[in-house]
Amino acid sequence: MSDIYNSAPSAYEFPLLIKQLLNRAKTVSLDQEIIYADKKRFTYKDLFARINRLANVLADLNLAAGDVVAVMDWDSHRYLESYFAVPMSQYVLQTVNIRLSPEKVLYTINHAKPKVLLLNSEFAPLVKDYQFENSSIEHIIWLDDNDVTVEGVFGDNQGRVIGEYEALLDAADSEFDFPDFDENTIATTFYTSGTTGDPKGVYFSHRQLVLHTLTEAASLGMLPNKQGVSYGDVYMPMTPMFHVHAWGFPFTATMTGLKQVYPGRYAPDTLFDLILNEKVSITHCVPTILQMVLKEAQDRDASFNGLKMIIGGSRLTEGLAKAALDQGIEVYTGYGMSETAPLISLTDFSIGEPERSEEEDISRRCMTGKPVLMVDAQVWGSDNTPVGVGKDNTGELVLRAPWLTQSYFKNDDAGTELWEGGYMHTQDIAYMRPDGYIKITDRLKDVIKSGGEWISSLEIETILSLHPAVDDVSVIGIPDKVWGERPLALVVLKADCQDTSSEDIRAIAEQAVTRGIIPKYGVPNDFKFVDELPKTSVGKHDKKVMRDRYASAAKS
Template identity: 35%
Template sequence: MAGFDQTLRPFLWRAERLYPDTEIVSRTHEGIQRYDYATYSDRTARLANALTDAGIETGDRVATVCWNHHRHFEAYFAVPSVGAQLHTINPLLPDEHVQYIVENAEDRLVFVDPSLVEKLESAYDPSTFESVAQFVVMGESVPDTDLEPITDYESFVGSHDADYEWPELSEDAAAGMCYTSGTTGRPKGVEYTQQMLWAHTMATLTPQGLDIDDTDVVMPVVPMFHVNAWGMPFSVTAAGAKHVYPGPSPDPEDLARLIEEEGVTFTAGVPTVWLGVLEYVQEHDVDISSLERIMVGGSAAPKSLIETFDQEYDVTMLHGWGMTELSPVGTISHLKPEMREWDRDSKYDQRGKQGLILPGLEFRVIDDDGEEVPWNGEDFGELHIRGPWVTDSYFGRDDANEADFDGSWLKTGDIVTVDSEGYLTIVDRTKDVIKSGGEWISSVDLENALMAHEAVVEATVIGVSHERWQERPVAFVVLSEAARDRAEPEAVKDELFELVRADYPKWWTPDDVLFIDEVPKTATGKFDKKVLRDQYDDPDLLEDAAPEDAAPEDA
């Protein structure tokens, strides 16, 4: 029966009634803003009235081009709960991708941060933005801009009443939308129903998920424009916990100070964020003793990062995996009870894996012959997954639907192994795995090995064309400032070769290590190997290769 379905609105209803005084803290362009769930509920209702008066109807898409802050959070509940669809747009995407996304989604209204108005202007094209009837700047004033019609957020919501009669919605109603980054083609739209977001929220609240409760203070660093900030605005509200939003372009100092000043207990983001925070904390007087756990995903976290946070700061780093298509969380690497008695190295090895599937999901791993691989931690295959918060199609993309789904199964494109305990390890993306002499080499494993060296800040590995072996691995490494000052790159290169040889077959050894200033990043903060492949896929690069015994001799 509609109204009693699995929808988002009851999460806010519960928070405003049981935890009216719990804080929501936001770093904004205007400084630190703070209010409580009671005030948040009123402002969300005012926004709902404003959207209705602006002509937003059931099924319309409302776009946001925004950082992590309280106004964006208000849209997270107001837009889906009036029956519209919250469409978060990554402001770091190329202009042509933003144009395609807005046109494809047919957005009716666009919220934009003051600092991102110029970016949106750059992408604006009347022909692709034809559906947009209103722009709203997320602040108290409107900067100089050619975008129109346009108003500021506080004027947009301020004159409206805090009473709103929320409609009874079906759990099948579309509630959210996010597009994949489109690094290998046009972005693909993923729609989230009310039920998908409800189910994802409930699963992440469990101890096998993120284990958030009303004593937590949660700071999502993963952007709210990227897959619903991993669902945390919904799950934190459902738990009645305190929110802390780090605002526009936070640097390591901003994050460390918020942890200290607001008593953050749980936070989440990609590994590069925590490498920066760790470096800042080690070099400055800042107290992060409130912090209990960090969820890390988007790319593999170096084992050294997990160890350092654990041993030096008593912070548990939860390794996870997910996708835009999964709303997004699919696995978390919690230790099973008997594993808590293992020796330290064994526990870190297990926690470094992507972990156990969340309750409610199913998976299988399929090899090149279409057969399921055994759970032995060695055999590779592509991960297929299904469940109540996994999409079963792409918005308006029949070509992608045929290629990326097998019945109810989503073909993830991730190459994985599964150990005997059921822990998944991401070996590579199908497009990133290196095929050398007919054998697979995991770029992810090599990157983790290289990152274990104390002089290395960032490392990534790609396959470069090779006349004899088809592909050979080449590493790209960013040295720490101290290592660069010592000016000993060749010595570091030899040590990196030895690190790889210590744990992997000799033919896995990269044919070269190239030192660069920074690894290119995608719009979501992941290493962008496509850029490196475009720049360096040249057989001449391998003229001065590593020793010959590094090649796959028996291939």
């Protein structure tokens, strides 16, 4: 065979590493701005120097390749810098979900075993009570926007704090030579809020994140300018950076060199001010955040002037979509999950497409969307074979794409079930229309999704069942105009406890919140006393019957 088919000996075997995402912006976007709320403004040129400085700070900590560096922060420029400096240095970035209950936050830290923690002072009280003698954390980098001192929080434990973030960066060298290495090296991990039991750590390699970033840019770039992304856009996340890389957008925005705005802690007035003052043109969020900023705009009698907004995490309802469009938001749906990095599908728009009625347009925007580039989406029956298209052919949505997680962090065996039959199982019940639109109709597990966060019905049931008056209990999700879903507790009282009030039952859930066992949003809004709970033929709670019965009551 001719040598013409062999690669040249001097050819560069270009590994798909996160550092390659910076190549274009380093050439063309040096003067573009990055803003952190009302606290800091700097350029991409500064960003690249700051990434190098953070890498030098970490290099002085005697870490080994593969060590975990955790971040507990609001959406900030610091988070953006860690997205690059940490994995580019061959460490694993853990983005800590600070919305989990304190007990679960500490579980994720104990499980991932980070050597370094970048800690916002607002979360320091939680870490202060951590048992440091048993901790993997060797170094804490202090992050602060409120003049909170380390001494005032940590006392005698402050010895692990190596310094304040900005001071450490100021003292570090602004040059750093990031090496090439295997593109399959783990880059990031974060923990799902979990359907049952403890959170699971999802992880992604450099190769997966680069491919996801390229696909996100290409898929959004294929949309008309009114919905898609262009080089003149201004990006701001309204989905936390600790959750699925803020849907991958910080990587995409940095790769393309967009002006970026990071809002810190989400507050409706701050978000709206930044949207107006910085001319934010593209964002993403869950329906709850959309409702909050809509109310803020309505209170000010102001418009969003064509802000492009992708909704995920919970279903976008037709009513909310119409309200957003009326307020000047070009809203549409994206679908994904923690295990998919997350982008899988988007609402489809085309130049010159046939005119639709308002009802048809809104319905299209609220569907799960069509698969994005490089995604193989199928609907399978219980025998793990495709069931075909059309609403009469429902089954589990299964996926293939080059950026889907292969397993769970430090739990490789879990990947076997996740990838049974060679496709990732979403546990979402769906059908696919002939035109490729995916319609999710139900979930395999009885998990409740409230404001973009999972609530385990089994976990809440276990807690409520501990009340001495409870004979049987089931928790289901019912529709909620604000949060998408909220838990409803259906309780059967013991015969000699019929005078027990709902507030008595609620108290045990509130105690679990105080003890850090469940998050506050896990407490059911309503408690209904019933004589008996519907059961299946094998004696299990029939939650489908319950949901059908009480969902219609909630809508009426």
